[in-house]
Structure formats: C-alpha cells, structure tokens
Amino acid sequence: MAETTSGKSIHLRIWRQKRGEQKGRFENYTVKNVLDEMSFLEVLDLLNEDLARQGQEPVEFDSDCREGICGTCGLVIKGVAHGPGSGCTTCEIRMRPFRDGETVTVEPFRAGPFPVIKDLVVDRTPFDRIQQAGGFVAANVGSAPDGNAVPIPKEDADKAMDAASCIGCGACVAACPNGSASLFVSAKIAQLARLPQGEPERKRRAWAMVNQMDAEGFGDCSNHGECEAVCPKAISIENIAVMRREYLKAFIGGSD
Amino acid sequence: MSTTKVLDARIPGGPLAAKWDRHAMDNPLVAPANRRKFTVIVVGTGLAGGGAAATLGELGFNVLNVCIQDTPRRAHSVAAQGGINAAKNYQNDGDSIERLFYDTIKGGDYRSREANVYRLAQLSTAIIDQCVAMGVPFAREYGGTLANRSFGGVQVSRTFYARGQTGQQLLLGVYSALSRQVKAGTVTMIPRQEMLDLVVDGGRAVGIVCRDLVTGELKRYAGDAVVLATGGYSPVYFLSTNAVNCNTTAIWRSFRRGAFFANPCYTQIHPTAIPQAGDYQSKLTLMSESLRNDGRVWVPKQPGDKRRPSDIPESERDYYLERRYPAFGNLVPRDIAARAAKVECDAGKGVGNTGFAVYLDFADAIKRLGRDVVADRYGNLFDMYEEITADDPYHTPMRIYPAPHYTMGGLWVDYNLMSTIPGLFVAGEANFSDHGANRLGASALMQGLADGYFVVPRVVASYLAGAGKAKTKTESDAFAAVERDVQTRYERLLAIRGGKTVREYWWDLGRVMWDKVGMARSRPNLEEAITRIRALREEYWQNVRVPGGARDLNKHLEMAGRVADFLELGELIARDALMREESCGGHFREEHQTPEGEARRDDENFAFVSAWEYAGENQPAAMHKERLVFENVELKTRSYK
Numbered sequence: 001m002a003e004t005t006s007g008k009s010i011h012l013r014i015w016r017q018k019r020g021e022q023k024g025r026f027e028n029y030t031v032k033n034v035l036d037e038m039s040f041l042e043v044l045d046l047l048n049e050d051l052a053r054q055g056q057e058p059v060e061f062d063s064d065c066r067e068g069i070c071g072t073c074g075l076v077i078k079g080v081a082h083g084p085g086s087g088c089t090t091c092e093i094r095m096r097p098f099r100d101g102e103t104v105t106v107e108p109f110r111a112g113p114f115p116v117i118k119d120l121v122v123d124r125t126p127f128d129r130i131q132q133a134g135g136f137v138a139a140n141v142g143s144a145p146d147g148n149a150v151p152i153p154k155e156d157a158d159k160a161m162d163a164a165s166c167i168g169c170g171a172c173v174a175a176c177p178n179g180s181a182s183l184f185v186s187a188k189i190a191q192l193a194r195l196p197q198g199e200p201e202r203k204r205r206a207w208a209m210v211n212q213m214d215a216e217g218f219g220d221c222s223n224h225g226e227c228e229a230v231c232p233k234a235i236s237i238e239n240i241a242v243m244r245r246e247y248l249k250a251f252i253g254g255s256d
Numbered sequence: 257m258s259t260t261k262v263l264d265a266r267i268p269g270g271p272l273a274a275k276w277d278r279h280a281m282d283n284p285l286v287a288p289a290n291r292r293k294f295t296v297i298v299v300g301t302g303l304a305g306g307g308a309a310a311t312l313g314e315l316g317f318n319v320l321n322v323c324i325q326d327t328p329r330r331a332h333s334v335a336a337q338g339g340i341n342a343a344k345n346y347q348n349d350g351d352s353i354e355r356l357f358y359d360t361i362k363g364g365d366y367r368s369r370e371a372n373v374y375r376l377a378q379l380s381t382a383i384i385d386q387c388v389a390m391g392v393p394f395a396r397e398y399g400g401t402l403a404n405r406s407f408g409g410v411q412v413s414r415t416f417y418a419r420g421q422t423g424q425q426l427l428l429g430v431y432s433a434l435s436r437q438v439k440a441g442t443v444t445m446i447p448r449q450e451m452l453d454l455v456v457d458g459g460r461a462v463g464i465v466c467r468d469l470v471t472g473e474l475k476r477y478a479g480d481a482v483v484l485a486t487g488g489y490s491p492v493y494f495l496s497t498n499a500v501n502c503n504t505t506a507i508w509r510s511f512r513r514g515a516f517f518a519n520p521c522y523t524q525i526h527p528t529a530i531p532q533a534g535d536y537q538s539k540l541t542l543m544s545e546s547l548r549n550d551g552r553v554w555v556p557k558q559p560g561d562k563r564r565p566s567d568i569p570e571s572e573r574d575y576y577l578e579r580r581y582p583a584f585g586n587l588v589p590r591d592i593a594a595r596a597a598k599v600e601c602d603a604g605k606g607v608g609n610t611g612f613a614v615y616l617d618f619a620d621a622i623k624r625l626g627r628d629v630v631a632d633r634y635g636n637l638f639d640m641y642e643e644i645t646a647d648d649p650y651h652t653p654m655r656i657y658p659a660p661h662y663t664m665g666g667l668w669v670d671y672n673l674m675s676t677i678p679g680l681f682v683a684g685e686a687n688f689s690d691h692g693a694n695r696l697g698a699s700a701l702m703q704g705l706a707d708g709y710f711v712v713p714r715v716v717a718s719y720l721a722g723a724g725k726a727k728t729k730t731e732s733d734a735f736a737a738v739e740r741d742v743q744t745r746y747e748r749l750l751a752i753r754g755g756k757t758v759r760e761y762w763w764d765l766g767r768v769m770w771d772k773v774g775m776a777r778s779r780p781n782l783e784e785a786i787t788r789i790r791a792l793r794e795e796y797w798q799n800v801r802v803p804g805g806a807r808d809l810n811k812h813l814e815m816a817g818r819v820a821d822f823l824e825l826g827e828l829i830a831r832d833a834l835m836r837e838e839s840c841g842g843h844f845r846e847e848h849q850t851p852e853g854e855a856r857r858d859d860e861n862f863a864f865v866s867a868w869e870y871a872g873e874n875q876p877a878a879m880h881k882e883r884l885v886f887e888n889v890e891l892k893t894r895s896y897k
C-alpha cells in the first residue's frame with residue numbers, strides 16, 4: 001500500500017496557463033512517494049491533492065476512462081505526445097521507466113487549431129467539425145437490411161477495424177511538425193472506403209473531410225511519420241495514401 | 257409522503273410479443289412538418305443519449321444534446337470491451353427472441369419487468385442491422401459473415417463484437433450519425449456542459465440548468481421534453497471500472513425534483529477487474545467478461561499457498577467455478593462469479609500480495625488454440641494487463657478481483673421510459689428498467705442502443721403529440737429559481753474552505769460503500785453504513801476544501817458537486833438494501849442464503865420494484881412499490897449448476 005513503500009521523487013515542470021488568451025509559463029513541482037505501479041495521471045492527482053490542501057489552484061488536465069480508449073487525455077511528456085516510447089495514451093503510462101529524482105516536462109498538445117483552454121486542457125473541436133463534414137454513412141435508423149445481407153471478407157473487416165481504432169486524441173497533430181491532422185482524417189476515410197456500406201458516399205466524404213481539415217487550419221502532410229510513431233492505437237500512415245487516392249478520385253470524378 | 261402509491265407501468269395490453277407493435281398503433285404521432293417545432297433536450301451522448309439525439313434528429317425534431325466531455329465521441333460507452341447481444345441465431349445454436357428474453361429475465365433473478373425485457377429482445381436484431389449499415393466493423397468469419405462469441409449466463413453464442421473495443425465502435429457509429437445530424441442542422445451539440453438541475457413547471461419537465469465547464473457560466477435550456485441518458489452511478493464506490501467523470505448528478509438532481517429512484521441497491525460487482533494495488537489508485541481496470549470464454553478461474557486448494565502459480569501442480573488447484581457450477585463453469589453470471597471469488601479469498605485462498613485476487617489462466621486455451629488465436633481474440637486486453645501489472649498473461653495467469661462496474665438501479669420509468677415526472681424520459685444505464693437485480697454481459701450496449709435508436713424516438717414523439725409544446729421560457733421564474741439553487745450550492749461549496757479535499761471524502765465514502773454495501777450485505781453493516789454516510793455528509797458540508805473559483809474551468813468544483821450527490825445517493829442505496837430482506841442477483845444479504853451459500857430469493861414478499869420518492873433534505877426517502885407480474889415465465893430458483 002502507498003504509505004508503507006517509499007517510492008521515487010519526481011520533479012515536474014508543468015505548463016501553467018490561466019486562460020487561453022493569457023500568457024503561460026512553466027512551474028516546478030516535486031511529487032514524492034511515487035510508486036512504479038502508479039499511472040502518470042495518478043501522480044498528477046497526488047500533486048493536485050497537495051495543491052488543493054494548500055489552497056492553491058490544481059493543475060487542470062483532461063482525462064476520463066483512464067484506460068486508453070476514450071481519447072480524452074493527452075499531454076506532451078518530455079517533449080513527446082503521450083510520452084516517450086510509450087506507444088500508449090497518457091493515462092496508460094506507468095511510472096516504472098521514470099528515474100528517482102528525474103525532472104519531467106509536461107505540456108499541453110500544441111497546435112494552432114488546438115488552442116489552450118487552461119493549463120494542460122486544449123480545445124480539439126475542429127475534429128468534430130471534420131467528422132460532421134462527411135465522416136458518416138447516411139443510413140437512417142429503420143432503413144437497414146439484415147446484417148449478414150452483404151458478406152464482407154474478414155481481411156477487409158479487419159483492415160477497416162484497424163483504421164476505426166482511432167480514438168481521436170489528437171496526438172498525431174501535436175507530434176506533426178506541420179500540425180497536420182492527416183492521420184486522424186485518413187483513418188475515418190480509409191475505414192469507410194474499405195466497407196461496402198461506405199461506397200455510395202465515398203467521393204463526397206473524402207472531398208468534404210479533406211476540405212474541412214484545410215479550412216480548420218491544419219498543416220499539410222509531408223510524410224514525416226511522427227504521427228504514426230506517437231499514435232497510441234498504431235494507426236498506419238498507409239491510411240494517408242488511401243486518403244490521397246480517395247481525394248484525387250473525388251477531384252477528378254467530381255465529389256458527387 | 258408516507259402513503260404508498262402503486263406505480264402504473266403503463267404496459268400495453270395483449271400478448272407479450274405484440275405489445276410493442278400495438279403500442280405504435282395506439283399512440284399518436286407527430287406529422288413530419290410539425291416535428292421541427294418541438295425541442296427535445298437530450299442529456300448524454302453515449303449509446304442511449306447519442307442514439308436518441310441522432311434518431312430524433314433524423315425524424316426532424318429540434319434536438320439539444322448535452323455532454324460533459326469535450327466531444328460526444330468520448331461518452332463512457334466508448335470503454336465497453338466485450339460485445340453486444342442480439343437474438344440473431346446466426347450460429348444456428350437454438351437462439352431466439354424467446355430465449356434472449358428468458359435468459360435476461362433469469363439472469364436478472366426475476367426482478368425485471370417482462371414487457372420491457374421482451375421488447376429489448378425483439379429490438380436486439382435490428383440493432384445489429386443498423387450498426388452494420390452505419391459501417392461498424394464487427395468481427396467477421398472468413399466467409400464474410402458476422403462472428404459471435406459467448407458471454408456469461410447463457411448457453412448460446414449471441415454476442416457480436418469488434419475486437420475488445422465493441423463499445424468504442426458502436427459509439428463511433430452513434431457519433432457519426434450525430435455528426436450527420438449536426439451538419440443537417442437538426443441536432444445542436446453542447447459539449448463540456450454539466451446538467452446540474454431539472455426545471456419542472458406546470459407538472460412537466462420543461463428544461464435544464466447546466467454549468468459551462470469552460471467558463472463556469474450557468475446556462476438555461478428550455479425544451480418540450482427532456483431525456484436523461486447520463487449513465488450509471490458505480491463511482492459511488494469511488495473505485496470502479498467506470499470513467500472518472502461518471503456521476504449521478506443529473507438523475508439525483510431529478511430525483512430531488514420528484515422523479516422516483518428505483519432499486520438503487522441493485523449494483524453490479526464485475527468479477528474480473530485488475531485488483532487494487534494501492535490507495536493512490538484512481539480507478540480499476542476491467543478485464544472483459546469475454547476472457548472467461550477461454551480463461552479458467554482457479555485458486556490454490558491450500559489457504560495461504562504463496563507459491564508461484566507455475567509451481568502449483570494441477571492436483572493442488574481448485575477450479576472452483578467449474579467445480580461448483582458444472583453446467584456453466586467459468587461462464588456463470590457475474591454476481592455468482594464475483595461472490596464465489598470473495599468466498600475463496602475470505603477463506604484465505606486469495607493470491608497476489610494482498611490476497612484479494614484469483615487466477616484467470618489461459619495456459620489451456622493457448623495449448624488448445626495456439627497463441628495467435630488467443631492474441632487475435634484478446635490481444636489488446638492482454639497488452640493492457642501487462643502495461644498495468646508488468647506481468648505477461650501469455651505466460652503467467654492473470655490476477656483478477658471483483659470491482660463495482662454497473663448499476664441496474666436508476667430512475668424509475670414506465671414502459672414508455674418516462675419517469676414519474678411527465679416529459680422526463682430516462683434511457684440507458686441511467687434508468688432501472690431491463691436488467692432486474694443483475695445484468696448479463698453484453699446486454700448494456702444492447703439496451704443503450706435499443707433505448708436510443710428505437711424506443712426513445714417513438715415514445716417521446718407520442719408524448720409530444722399528446723402534451724403539445726411546453727410554455728415555460730428560459731426567462732421565467734421557474735428557470736430563475738432553479739438557477740439560483742444551483743448557484744447557491746456552488747457558492748456554499750467554495751465558501752467552506754475546510755481541511756479535507758473532495759477526493760478524501762469520496763475515498764471515505766467509497767470505503768464505507770465497498771465494505772458495508774458491497775458484495776455481501778447484512779442488517780448491522782447496512783445500519784452502520786447509513787450512520788456513517790450521514791456523518792460523512794454532514795462533515796463534508798462543514799469541512800471540505802474546494803480550490804479555485806466558480807467562474808472558470810475548475811474540475812475540483814465539478815467533482816465537489818458530484819461527490820455531494822454521491823453522499824446522498826450512498827445512503828439511499830444502503831436503505832434500499834436494508835429494506836430488501838432477500839438475496840437476489842447483485843444484492844446479497846448474508847441473512848438470506850442457502851446452506852451452500854447461494855442466494856435465497858423471497859418472491860412472496862419481494863417480487864416488486866422499490867421506487868423511492870424524495871422527502872426533503874436529510875429526510876429518509878419514502879418507498880413505493882411496483883409489483884412485478886410474471887405471466888410468461890415461471891419464477892424459479894436460479895440455478896447454473
């Protein structure tokens with residue numbers, strides 16, 4: 001139990017910013033008794049408990065499921081979106097790899113279209129607007145044929161599922177030197193392009209989603225591959241090639 | 257207040273199988289051109305709320321859809337792992353609507369309403385069709401057809417899944433339908449807002465008051481009907497498998513405005529979560545029930561055996577579920593598996609550092625199926641487990657222990673999912689309606705989508721056709737009064753500036769709930785729980801310390817409001833558990849068990865739904881009963897032997 005084992009001390013250098021429009025700066029904190037099994041966010045919880053007890057404002061950060069599936073959490077830890085070498089979300093990071101006495105820098109996901117709301121909390125609503133532009137199959141409730149009416153080869157279903165695993169956390173944007181949202185957008189386009197249900201709106205979808213991405217101010221993709229490297233769900237950069245193909249087809253053939 | 261009302265569930269007449277269609281014929285409709293004149297407020301964007309909002313939008317209603325998260329796609333439904341049930345009988349193994357109906361009634365230990373459960377089973381098949389049409393990438397066989405797996409408490413394979421991320425994929429389906437309606441202009445999304453109170457005027461629900469979680473501003477929304485789909489209340493135990501923002505506030509505040517709360521003591525403790533490791537912990541991580549398809553549960557036969565699992569020979573292991581329940585083995589329902597684990601651990605046979613864990617072993621499955629097949633089925637769960645515990649389940653058995661997971665109780669609703677407040681509908685985990693005293697695995701997603709896609713749109717439309725538009729405006733006194741209440745409460749919380757943090761109180765409450773109102777309950781423990789919770793609540797309002805201010809993003813203030821509500825709900829759960837002098841499903845009273853330690857139900861005296869009515873600050877709530885009438889199934893002692 002927590003009290004009986006004395007753990008490591010971790011120095012945290014955390015980005016504090018009272019409001020989006022105000023200037024931010026780093027502040028230093030130390031958390032003691034950090035155990036290997038703790039998650040990174042639980043360490044921030046401990047810090048916040050201390051701050052709250054002292055009547056100071058806690059460090060605000062977003063999280064919800066705390067098991068890597070909702071996409072709510074997202075911090076840049078030691079300069080890397082979701083932390084170095086983690087291959088997982090921020091909330092899944094455990095304290096094992098951190099050294100006693102280590103200083104760890106913690107920042108929000110930074111990108112032009114993701115303005116800071118407070119401290120480590122950012123606004124990712126542009127992702128919703130991209131989805132609204134065309135990330136759906138127009139099938140009203142009540143109009144569906146039997147689920148087995150159209151067989152889908154397992155391989156296609158699996159590939160669609162690979163792309164559909166995206167949790168919309170935005171790490172891809174935060175990691176990209178250009179602030180591109182291509183991995184996120186392409187995952188949805190590729191998922192639906194691989195399924196017969198997505199076929200009728202295929203061109204219109206690619207056209208609308210890509211244009212919305214541009215309108216939101218995300219940068220272009222120049223194949224750095226940083227997005228794939230930090231993606232907690234291992235979404236493949238191949239999807240971006242699919243997206244380009246789909247967009248080109250829409251461009252040539254007309255989006256309708 | 258003390259007079260007992262008999263609750264009318266408004267179940268349509270006629271044979272069970274014809275009720276839902278008959279309901280459609282008997283109830284009025286709103287013509288397409290008139291729909292956009294009606295505003296429906298939907299609170300929640302999970303499978304139930306998001307599904308309802310999107311579908312009402314498709315029908316042409318004007319919908320306001322509120323959620324706490326920054327985007328609807330993060331509602332807690334996203335975390336569901338294992339799957340969703342449907343009576344498709346694609347496996348030709350004898351499944352049918354009748355069987356799903358029967359399994360659910362039996363699984364719920366005969367404490368749910370026949371008509372609702374039957375409707376759920378009927379709608380289950382259309383859910384799968386709808387999801388496929390929307391591009392949900394369910395698992396498939398090589399031939400291209402949909403794949404199935406088994407879940408606890410049933411003997412057919414009817415669970416559809418998308419790897420270990422079924423909830424995510426279903427929710428993304430809902431999210432895409434919502435997105436389409438947002439674009440079409442029928443649904444207005446209002447994220448990062450928390451509903452803090454309900455506005456009732458002229459005897460009907462007419463709106464809600466929310467707090468904008470970014471600016472701290474209080475906002476008023478008026479509507480002609482309000483749908484709550486705000487999920488379950490497991491975090492009343494502090495540690496649970498739920499997301500950290502799951503709460504009871506929306507339904508609790510509505511309870512305080514007159515909606516009855518049904519069966520609060522029916523809480524589900526899931527048998528397979530990663531055991532608690534320390535006091536710092538913020539949540540427990542579920543290991544999906546689907547793992548019990550291939551994993552075998554065991555403990556050492558000798559109490560106190562501290563050998564590594566690999567050093568314990570077969571002959572010295574007790575596969576206690578297979579031994580005690582040969583017909584269902586490792587796939588007994590959750591309440592039974594959870595309690596059995598507790599029995600073993602209480603007898604000193606628990607494993608791991610704390611002794612509060614049992615093994616879930618995949619060695620045989622890997623031998624039988626090969627590592628690749630096991631990895632394909634459960635890879636992401638195994639990875640998650642290893643990430644947390646630093647143990648590799650391909651080589652050493654998982655350690656698991658029960659954890660609070662789901663709440664069958666919730667606001668009381670009639671067949672139309674309407675609460676005791678006209679115009680206030682409740683869907684998904686937030687209502688009490690379909691799972692009785694125990695929910696079967698993969699049935700919550702089914703209920704969420706049945707309510708969201710099919711039931712809510714129809715019943716809300718027929719309510720609106722009858723009730724017409726609400727007249728209360730947001731500028732009215734009714735709204736102003738509710739907003740004042742909300743504001744006063746937050747000002748009070750911030751002004752206390754006491755010595756203990758919100759989380760410390762939450763933790764204390766969770767401890768009482770788990771120890772005294774958890775897997776095994778008894779009169780003395782429940783009485784003690786009530787006293788302790790009342791004392792905690794009193795102390796909270798004098799000594800809690802909430803940092804920061806109200807006019808700002810302040811997650812500690814959000815938490816403070818939620819914990820204040822949990823401190824009230826906890827007492828009601830204990831009172832309900834105390835009242836229910838029987839054991840049924842997830843509610844186990846030590847006084848009511850057979851000599852073999854199985855639950856003993858009392859159908860003669862307790863075949864009813866308890867529905868509690870708020871009676872004022874710090875007053876014990878008043879109980880009303882809805883008698884459960886079983887015309888189609890025979891009440892039997894549940895046996896999985």
Ligand SMILES: Cc1cc2nc3c(=O)[nH]c(=O)nc-3n(C[C@H](O)[C@H](O)[C@H](O)COP(=O)(O)OP(=O)(O)OC[C@H]3O[C@@H](n4cnc5c(N)ncnc54)[C@H](O)[C@@H]3O)c2cc1C
Nearest residue numbers: 300301302303304324333338339451487684685698700701
């Ligand atoms: C880890 C885990 C695994 C599970 N696995 C399965 C499974 O395999 N199969 C299965 O059938 N079931 C499973 N369940 C259960 C199932 O996921 C839930 O019961 C179901 O998804 C609940 O859906 P819902 O729509 O009722 O609520 P939720 O999805 O919880 O949505 C609640 C919504 O309400 C909003 N909200 C809450 N309070 C407020 C408020 N005060 N103001 C504004 N908005 C509010 C939230 O923002 C959210 O949008 C699992 C549950 C957990 C925790």
Ligand code: FES
Nearest residue numbers: 064066071073091
């Ligand atoms: S909190 Fe859900 S992914 Fe991290």
